[in-house]
Amino acid sequence: MSKSAKFMVREELTAAEGGTVTLTDTPASGAAVNVFAADDDCGTAKTATVANKTVTITGAAAGDKVIVYYVKDITDKVQKISVKGSSFPKAFTVYGDTVMKTESDELLPYKFIAYKVTPQSNMSISMSNNGDPATITITCDLMVNDDNEMLDLILEEE
Incomplete structure (x- = not known):
């Protein structure tokens, strides 16, 4: 920084x-x-x-x-973060929440774990001048970890 x-x-x-x-x-x-x-x-x-x-x-x-x-x-009251190709992380684990739609259009809440996520070198930034938040898209590849795990989808029944 x-x-x-x-x-x-x-x-x-x-x-x-x-x-x-x-x-x-x-x-x-x-x-x-x-x-x-x-x-x-x-x-x-x-x-x-x-x-x-x-x-x-x-x-x-x-x-x-x-x-x-x-x-x-x-030089006053500024913090600059530079994202460089040499500073991209190697691999990381992602925990998240999503929904999946059934054949009858019911939305089911799923949790997911992606065990070995590696970012690609391309990314995109979308911004708007109307106050909407900016969007940063980083495409990642899902790899298998040492335990041969790639992705878990977890449905908690109500």
């Missing part, structure tokens, strides 16, 4: 006299700063120079609306 991170920032700003805008944060060292006209977001980049938080845009006039993208360092 790391106590610092770098992340992209998008700011909509209005140019002051001399075609300058002031960023909220200082761009990370060596990071590019990209400026676009507000009506041409991610279209043709404007020529600009950067000094700390001040960006001077060539040809911009006071009142011009621009969009600025840059990467900033996050």
Whole structure:
């Protein structure tokens, strides 16, 4: 776990006299700063120079609306977890709850134990902008353990 991170920032700003805008944060060292006209977001980049938080845009006039993208360092109140291919766990046991439907559409509550689960190297992350939780999908293979066990399904009768 790391106590610092770098992340992209998008700011909509209005140019002051001399075609300058002031960023909220200082761009990370060596990071590019990209400026676009507000009506041409991610279209043709404007020529600009950067000094700390001040960006001077060539040809911009006071009142011009621009969009600025840059990467900033996050060092306060941050915890970053990096998932790397070299840090994936070898194998683990999963305990869970599920339901199975009978031929008569009755739902039966099952508990399951997967004894030797190994994650594949692919994964997907799905996110939504409406407040729904994010979904992380990691596909795993079920292997047999040293006792030749792979999966137990347990139905507790009521």
